[in-house]
Amino acid sequence: MVSKKAEAPKGKLGVMVVGLGAVTSTFITGVLMARKGLAKPVGSVTQYDKIRIGKGDDKKYLHYKDIVPLADLNDIEFAAWDVYPANAFESAVNAEVLKAKDILPVKEELEAIKPLKAAFDKNYAKRLDGDNVKDCKDRWDMVEQLREDIRNFKKETGVERVVVLWAASTEVYVPVDEKIHGSLETLEAAMKADDKEHIAPSMCYAYAALAEGCPFIMGAPNTTVDIPAMWELAEKTKMPIAGKDFKTGQTLVKSGFAPIIGDRCLGLSGWFSTNILGNRDGLVLDEPANFRTKEVSKLSTLETILDPEDQPDLYGHGNDEDTQYYHKVRINYYPPRNDNKEGWDNIDIFGWMGYSMQIKINFLCRDSILAAPLCLDLVLLSDLAMRAGRYGIQRFLSFFLKSPMHDYTKDEKPINNLYQQHTMLRNAIREMGGYPADEEMD
């Protein structure tokens, strides 16, 4: 691909987030606090990471902002949609992620962020019961109303560009149906025919965003933009898309740890991951149909890193058919822990002459604290990609995502290995800064 240097940003960047829950309120509060110099955006690679530019005597290590023209945190305006009417301040308080001292200094700005009415269908998240919901004639009308929200936001705030980020609840699993999701024409026809079974509300947000010239990022595991019809729309409108599912806790560890096993040619017979989580996300995921969406996303990580077909001696043992290691993922809703998720991984490996060993990982994390910097990075980098003329699936953003999008109709393989993903990210930044990509992907 011939790469184009990103153009400098003009004016303000609008960030419209679908869902104003724990993740979004933590993200927005952190950005507002960082702007005032009252908090540090720890965990955000766009704010901290340095990349090597040049080689030999000419090499320099520079921050992202010194390589590419990133939007400044002071130039961001926020808006959100939610099923519940709580404003961003109330939502941050309800989420109980942040302490009062980290919310109160930006109380007024947060209170001003009142959620727009959601495009919602209870069949996609049965455990939610809010009434801040649009009244829509059909799915096409849903799209039209969302497009109007985006246009109004631009008019009212004067932002030049908008990025739309999904940080709303995980919807029930919508399997890809070639007849509906296979082309833009059939997708639009299904929206107009109000096909509620195949058109999730999230697809209406994505369609509206792309049609209004806004990049769209899917932070949940929903199949929304991971369908050929949306790729077509992204190509047509020349907009970047990325997804799916923020790679925050257990899967981050998995995609960083699995290469240790793979690179040292150790064997794997099983990997059991379980965790307890007590926030609203955990409540929604307690519903089996919603968990299914998450399970598919979480399971996909290992197979491309530890490939049983490639190394049958090492990864071809474990389950009933004796063809592959046993990989199991569980999420248990457990209210006392709220947003403080605890994850356990039990990894059964084997070494020289097949002798077994075990590794245990216990991650006591904070879900939204891990997700907030990813929201910032994904938003800033999607805006950058748009200004660099990149459109369609942005594979360089796989670093931030559990189940990275790829063109499965062309048998393209996703890249899940964290270190390979980091290489792709660094090379994309170099290219968008006008430097050559110089690390080979193996």
Ligand SMILES: NC(=O)c1ccc[n+]([C@@H]2O[C@H](COP(=O)([O-])OP(=O)(O)OC[C@H]3O[C@@H](n4cnc5c(N)ncnc54)[C@H](O)[C@@H]3O)[C@@H](O)[C@H]2O)c1
């Ligand atoms: N925190 C993490 O580590 C992490 C990691 C990966 C993915 N995610 C995903 O991020 C999403 C947000 O997580 P959270 O902890 O903030 O959840 P949350 O339940 O606190 O917030 C989600 C919000 O989305 C709203 N919502 C649901 N459907 C909507 C719709 N159609 N339109 C507008 N709003 C809608 C809900 O009312 C809720 O307030 C979830 O899908 C979660 O699975 C989170």
